[in-house]
Amino acid sequence: MHTGSPQSTERIVAFQGERGSYSEEAALSYFGLKIGFLPCRTLRLVFEAVESGRADAGMVPVENSLEGAVAETYDLLEASSLSVCGEFNLRVRHCLITNLGVKIEDVKRVYSHPQALAQCRRFLEKIGVDPIPYYDTAGSAYLLKKEGLKDAAAIASRRAAEIYNLQILAESIEDSPNNYTRFLLIGKADHEPTGKDKTSLVFTTKHLPGALYAALGVFAKRMINLTKIESRPTKQRPWEYNFFVDLEGHRLDVNVSEALEELKSYTLSSKILGSYPKAEQ
Amino acid sequence: MHTGSPQSTERIVAFQGERGSYSEEAALSYFGLKIGFLPCRTLRLVFEAVESGRADAGMVPVENSLEGAVAETYDLLEASSLSVCGEFNLRVRHCLITNLGVKIEDVKRVYSHPQALAQCRRFLEKIGVDPIPYYDTAGSAYLLKKEGLKDAAAIASRRAAEIYNLQILAESIEDSPNNYTRFLLIGKADHEPTGKDKTSLVFTTKHLPGALYAALGVFAKRMINLTKIESRPTKQRPWEYNFFVDLEGHRLDVNVSEALEELKSYTLSSKILGSYPKAEQ
Numbered sequence: 313m314h315t316g317s318p319q320s321t322e323r324i325v326a327f328q329g330e331r332g333s334y335s336e337e338a339a340l341s342y343f344g345l346k347i348g349f350l351p352c353r354t355l356r357l358v359f360e361a362v363e364s365g366r367a368d369a370g371m372v373p374v375e376n377s378l379e380g381a382v383a384e385t386y387d388l389l390e391a392s393s394l395s396v397c398g399e400f401n402l403r404v405r406h407c408l409i410t411n412l413g414v415k416i417e418d419v420k421r422v423y424s425h426p427q428a429l430a431q432c433r434r435f436l437e438k439i440g441v442d443p444i445p446y447y448d449t450a451g452s453a454y455l456l457k458k459e460g461l462k463d464a465a466a467i468a469s470r471r472a473a474e475i476y477n478l479q480i481l482a483e484s485i486e487d488s489p490n491n492y493t494r495f496l497l498i499g500k501a502d503h504e505p506t507g508k509d510k511t512s513l514v515f516t517t518k519h520l521p522g523a524l525y526a527a528l529g530v531f532a533k534r535m536i537n538l539t540k541i542e543s544r545p546t547k548q549r550p551w552e553y554n555f556f557v558d559l560e561g562h563r564l565d566v567n568v569s570e571a572l573e574e575l576k577s578y579t580l581s582s583k584i585l586g587s588y589p590k591a592e593q
Numbered sequence: 594m595h596t597g598s599p600q601s602t603e604r605i606v607a608f609q610g611e612r613g614s615y616s617e618e619a620a621l622s623y624f625g626l627k628i629g630f631l632p633c634r635t636l637r638l639v640f641e642a643v644e645s646g647r648a649d650a651g652m653v654p655v656e657n658s659l660e661g662a663v664a665e666t667y668d669l670l671e672a673s674s675l676s677v678c679g680e681f682n683l684r685v686r687h688c689l690i691t692n693l694g695v696k697i698e699d700v701k702r703v704y705s706h707p708q709a710l711a712q713c714r715r716f717l718e719k720i721g722v723d724p725i726p727y728y729d730t731a732g733s734a735y736l737l738k739k740e741g742l743k744d745a746a747a748i749a750s751r752r753a754a755e756i757y758n759l760q761i762l763a764e765s766i767e768d769s770p771n772n773y774t775r776f777l778l779i780g781k782a783d784h785e786p787t788g789k790d791k792t793s794l795v796f797t798t799k800h801l802p803g804a805l806y807a808a809l810g811v812f813a814k815r816m817i818n819l820t821k822i823e824s825r826p827t828k829q830r831p832w833e834y835n836f837f838v839d840l841e842g843h844r845l846d847v848n849v850s851e852a853l854e855e856l857k858s859y860t861l862s863s864k865i866l867g868s869y870p871k872a873e874q
């Protein structure tokens with residue numbers, strides 16, 4: 313019989329970055345307040361936490377609508393035994409954050425995750441400060457606090473400013489309002505069918521002209537909509553690729569299941585990463 | 594009549610990073626010693642230098658065989674009026690570089706470009722040092738020199754160590770020997786046919802199931818081999834993509850020319866980035 317602590321029935325969700333990161337925000341939005349959190353320094357550690365059972369699920373960024381794929385997440389998904397069991401689209405609003413009392417003209421450099429710096433490139437050029445890459449958005453806010461920096465700022469979420477008791481000098485500083493990050497929820501099993509699902513898979517094609525075309529044909533002829541295709545190096549041999557595909561439908565739907573079976577005749581290897589309820593945009 | 598300096602007949606090649614960068618090495622290998630160099634701080638400045646005529650060509654990294662696409666290069670190619678006129682594959686051998694007299698046990702942190710740090714991840718974990726992202730490999734070697742750092746190292750090329758008179762503590766520290774970076778040469782026009790060519794293009798598909806499949810079909814039915822497909826966000830609307838395709842053949846070859854013409858009926862927009870001699874290996 314299970315005799316854990318009072319918290320033991322809560323789900324623990326692992327994510328990359330410090331408290332106040334966008335991944336934590338995505339997990340909160342997905343599950344509501346009744347979850348436990350496990351911040352991890354790297355994406356690899358998020359996967360390891362779920363594999364080992366220390367966390368019940370992981371919330372990992374896979375794609376940003378401006379900057380594109382999070383390559384490391386794709387590579388970890390390919391290598392892992394975990395399944396994708398959910399997705400969530402987060403509207404990313406960046407804030408320029410400093411210690412209390414710092415004025416914008418005092419700011420000489422700005423710390424943040426390289427993707428966040430890239431998303432605010434024009435804003436940073438306008439105020440004329442040096443971008444300094446750091447491992448995490450919320451971590452860069454915490455760095456300001458810990459070191460008491462008076463000539464530096466961080467780019468992070470409103471939530472990060474609140475958690476670390478810092479001030480917000482400017483809000484929504486991202487160059488484009490079309491700034492969404494798509495997160496995947498990973499766990500030991502995928503999700504049962506709901507009727508509005510997506511399926512993620514990865515495959516490598518045979519070394520023949522038209523091999524990718526033939527592979528995609530198994531979906532096209534069944535009118536299965538592909539929402540995303542991403543190629544990543546296999547790392548086994550230069551210029552050979554894994555293709556990651558997201559499609560509409562559940563792997564247990566008849567047409568998807570038939571397509572996935574037929575796909576095997578056009579691929580050297582293929583793996584279903586999981587089926588899960590489609591996010592509301 | 595042209596009355597320039599004695600160097601005026603040399604081609605000037607722009608590249609991102611400091612002297613001693615891998616891009617400079619690629620340019621040297623491609624052209625030999627008889628060229629002028631224009632180091633630029635960012636990839637965007639490389640494109641601007643060629644557009645303005647300050648440089649005759651630019652050598653830009655587009656893809657690494659382990660880390661994948663250089664996203665910024667794809668986005669700049671899509672937006673630019675320049676053409677791709679050549680390609681070169683460089684075998685990347687990273688060195689651990691320090692100031693003279695520094696021992697490996699003194700090294701607490703290692704500076705380099707994020708892709709180089711990623712390519713040496715296992716080596717860095719083994720020696721237990723903190724990776725610090727910096728804008729350029731050769732630039733991180735120069736940083737050590739300029740600041741006289743005795744507790745830090747850089748990851749850069751042998752050539753960078755020689756240029757800045759630094760010592761090499763370890764060589765070929767990359768995690769995998771399959772470490773190649775593919776560079777594209779960009780200029781105001783592409784290359785005439787040589788019989789062994791490639792063509793790069795970018796297109797967006799109509800919003801219909803099977804649209805990408807139909808677009809790829811124009812190449813498959815002519816047995817035109819695709820060597821690469823890469824998707825990048827359009828940035829106009831979330832979750833819509835530009836597809837970058839490399840194929841074997843020159844845009845003036847009859848079958849390629851017909852395929853590119855037919856492609857227009859399956860795409861919302863398409864642009865030929867250029868045809869150029871295929872790199873060896």
